[in-house]
Amino acid sequence: MATPVLYQIHYSPWSEKARWALAACAVAYRKVEYLPMIETPLLRARLGRWTGKVTVPALFADGRAYADSFAIAQWAASRGGVVQLFPADRKADSEAWNVRSETVLAHGRALLTPRVGGDPAAALEQVPKGLRWIGPLSAPLVAFGVRYLRDKYALEAVGQSERRAAIRTELAALRTALAGGDHLLGTFTYADIAMAVALQVVQPVGDQHLRLGSATRAAWRDPELAEEFADLLGWRDRLYDRFRRPVAQ
Ligand SMILES: N[C@@H](CCC(=O)N[C@@H](CS)C(=O)NCC(=O)O)C(=O)O
Numbered sequence: 001m002a003t004p005v006l007y008q009i010h011y012s013p014w015s016e017k018a019r020w021a022l023a024a025c026a027v028a029y030r031k032v033e034y035l036p037m038i039e040t041p042l043l044r045a046r047l048g049r050w051t052g053k054v055t056v057p058a059l060f061a062d063g064r065a066y067a068d069s070f071a072i073a074q075w076a077a078s079r080g081g082v083v084q085l086f087p088a089d090r091k092a093d094s095e096a097w098n099v100r101s102e103t104v105l106a107h108g109r110a111l112l113t114p115r116v117g118g119d120p121a122a123a124l125e126q127v128p129k130g131l132r133w134i135g136p137l138s139a140p141l142v143a144f145g146v147r148y149l150r151d152k153y154a155l156e157a158v159g160q161s162e163r164r165a166a167i168r169t170e171l172a173a174l175r176t177a178l179a180g181g182d183h184l185l186g187t188f189t190y191a192d193i194a195m196a197v198a199l200q201v202v203q204p205v206g207d208q209h210l211r212l213g214s215a216t217r218a219a220w221r222d223p224e225l226a227e228e229f230a231d232l233l234g235w236r237d238r239l240y241d242r243f244r245r246p247v248a249q
Pocket of ligand 1: 102
């Protein structure tokens, strides 16, 4: 079998959900870092999708494309491995936790994008290393990127306090379901991965697990939510330390 190829954005939580699932199932793959906006036509061509939204992660494996983190995780699980990421009798629960994860991430993206764009140091860190030579053109490029995300994901359609309230609802459900325990479905599963990674938009996990520029790291933290959900951040950190292993490539 040809090596699967994962188009990803290294700092994006959606890509991290896919990478964690692939690693948990010990699937080896090659990563391709995707440049939003600039490489959209390339990704469209590879996916054969000329209309509608295209996003990463996208995995190309077995002659097929899996263009969503959840589909990628399910494909990884179908490859076998020692952990059972999707217990057969908990299908609806796995799906429901992924929906909660997507809700947190979507609202989180809308909260953090203006923080990143509004901080010159964080904005500069968004420019890929290979493009840093553009120097003073970085600021307008990042401002363009923020507008692109604002329009593509309707970031201003809902107010900030409503977004925080929506995140609170999901995280309160997580707290209740965990009830001080380690796992949502009894053992380590994709439900844990989905919710642990969603907490990235509350406060990023440590650099040993996901490297971020220091200004980016600060901008991704939502002080209000981080304080309120410190217990869940502790759960997330423990889960990472125990279960997030890099895959041999
Ligand atoms: N539901 C999708 C969402 C993926 C998503 O929103 N990806 C964003 C990550 S920041 C993306 O591709 N952004 C770059 C772009 O939109 O061009 C998944 O789970 O894979």
